[in-house]
Amino acid sequence: MSKVTQIEPQPANSGGQDNQDEIIQKTLGRIKHKIMVMSGKGGVGKSSVAVGLALRLSEMGRTVGLLDVDLHGPSVPRLLGLEATFPGGEKVRPIPYSPHLFVTSIEPLLPDKDRSIIWRGPIKIGVIRQFISDIEWPDLDYLVIDSPPGTGDEPLTVAQTIPGALAVQVTTPQEVALADVRKSIDFCRQVNMSILGVVENMSGLVCPHCGKDVGFFQPGGGERMAEAFRVPFLGRIPFAADIVQAGESGRPVTAPFKDLADEVVRRVEGEASA
Numbered sequence: 001m002s003k004v005t006q007i008e009p010q011p012a013n014s015g016g017q018d019n020q021d022e023i024i025q026k027t028l029g030r031i032k033h034k035i036m037v038m039s040g041k042g043g044v045g046k047s048s049v050a051v052g053l054a055l056r057l058s059e060m061g062r063t064v065g066l067l068d069v070d071l072h073g074p075s076v077p078r079l080l081g082l083e084a085t086f087p088g089g090e091k092v093r094p095i096p097y098s099p100h101l102f103v104t105s106i107e108p109l110l111p112d113k114d115r116s117i118i119w120r121g122p123i124k125i126g127v128i129r130q131f132i133s134d135i136e137w138p139d140l141d142y143l144v145i146d147s148p149p150g151t152g153d154e155p156l157t158v159a160q161t162i163p164g165a166l167a168v169q170v171t172t173p174q175e176v177a178l179a180d181v182r183k184s185i186d187f188c189r190q191v192n193m194s195i196l197g198v199v200e201n202m203s204g205l206v207c208p209h210c211g212k213d214v215g216f217f218q219p220g221g222g223e224r225m226a227e228a229f230r231v232p233f234l235g236r237i238p239f240a241a242d243i244v245q246a247g248e249s250g251r252p253v254t255a256p257f258k259d260l261a262d263e264v265v266r267r268v269e270g271e272a273s274a
Contacts, residue, residue, distance in 0.1 A: 010130065011122035023133040024161060031065070031140040033268050034165040035196060036158050040180030040187075042149040045201040046170045047075045048247055049237065050146035052257035053168070053264065058100035059254055060261060062141035065094060068105035069128050069158060070148040072117050077107045081250020084108070091136040102138060104131050121153045128157045149180075151187040159191040166196040166268070168234065173203055173221035181222075185229050196267060197232035198222050199260060202239040234263045 028034070037050035047070065054066040068076035077083075080097055085108045087093045094102035106127065107113055119127075137143075145165070147155045158165060167188045171181040181198070188195050200222030205214040217239055226233040237243070237256055246253040 009119070009123050010126040012125035012129065020129060020133045024129065027132050027135075027137055028162060030137070031143045033141065034143045034145065034162050035168055035264070035268075036145040036147050036155065036162075036165050036193075037168045037170060038147040038155055038184055039149050039170045039177075040151065040182070040184035041171070041177045044149075044170050044172045044177050044181075045237070046149065047079060047146050048243065048252075049168070049170050049199055049201055049257070049260075050144055051076060051079045051252055052237075052243075052254060053261055054101060054142070054144040055252055056254045056257045056261035057142050057144070057264070058098060060265070062100065063138060064101050065137055065140045065143040066097075066101060066103045067131060067143060067145045068103070068107070069131070069154045070146055071106050071119065071124055071127060071154065073148065074105045074107040076103060076105050076146055078250060079247050079252060081252075082108075089136075092134060093136045094138075102140075104135055124153045125157045128154060129161055132161065151184060155187065156191065159188075159193045164194075166194050168196050168264075169198045169231075170201050171198060171222045171225070172201055173217050173219050175221065178221050178225050182225065182229070185231065195231045196264065197234035198226040199234050200236045203236035205239040208241060232267065234267075235260050 037046055037053065039046045054064050058064045066076060068074050080103065082095060082097060082103060084095050086095055094104045095108065097103050145158055147158060169181050169184055171177045185195060200219065202217050203219040205216040207214050219236060223233045237260065240256060242253055243256055
């Protein structure tokens with residue numbers, strides 16, 4: 001059995017939790033800032049925002065870990081065009097994407113990427129804890145966590161396992177998305193997770209031919225919701241063809257996420273980026 005398969009899915013109550021808790025706390029002690037990118041609704045581009053934010057932070061010279069806890073629909077490796085497996089060694093290490101960005105996802109561990117994962121809650125909770133305890137993360141400035149949509153086992157496990165994590169809520173401008181994100185904001189307040197802010201994704205569409213606003217997904221809904229819930233508004237990401245094409249090709253772009261990363265650094269580190 002290869003070193004990669006050392007991460008064997010274990011239920012959360014499989015024993016040895018005290019020792020695992022100690023390892024988790026030591027690992028988290030070497031990570032300065034933890035950010036969970038989440039949303040109450042799927043299809044709002046949450047994973048694209050997580051990848052774009054992590055990449056941009058790494059380009060700014062921060063050492064970043066990108067943790068994909070969307071166990072049923074991991075998309076981070078595909079968005080990054082990442083086909084590598086976990087490096088071997090005494091302990092499993094995250095996959096290096098660049099000198100400043102390190103990635104962990106369930107997908108490289110799957111023998112068939114198109115097979116579904118059918119796990120109940122205890123297994124999912126155990127695997128997420130293993131991603132922190134069984135992975136030899138380097139010292140990190142940021143750990144960006146891509147959570148699946150909703151308020152179920154995965155975001156709850158992150159909230160309970162990673163105290164001090166900050167939530168970035170992703171929405172699109174239309175009401176059907178905003179309604180679910182309001183539930184996600186309520187989730188954060190119920191579990192005492194601080195909200196770093198709201199990101200409005202797919203905010204406005206400019207015609208690439210005439211340069212005029214098409215009026216598709218009118219912007220502003222996310223900002224109005226953030227104001228109503230008294231949480232910070234972190235900015236808008238446009239509905240742009242280059243972002244979509246970059247995700248499809250596995251060659252992500254970071255320019256659209258510059259302002260978002262700048263605002264995150266300003267709020268988290270208390271300074272503007274260079």
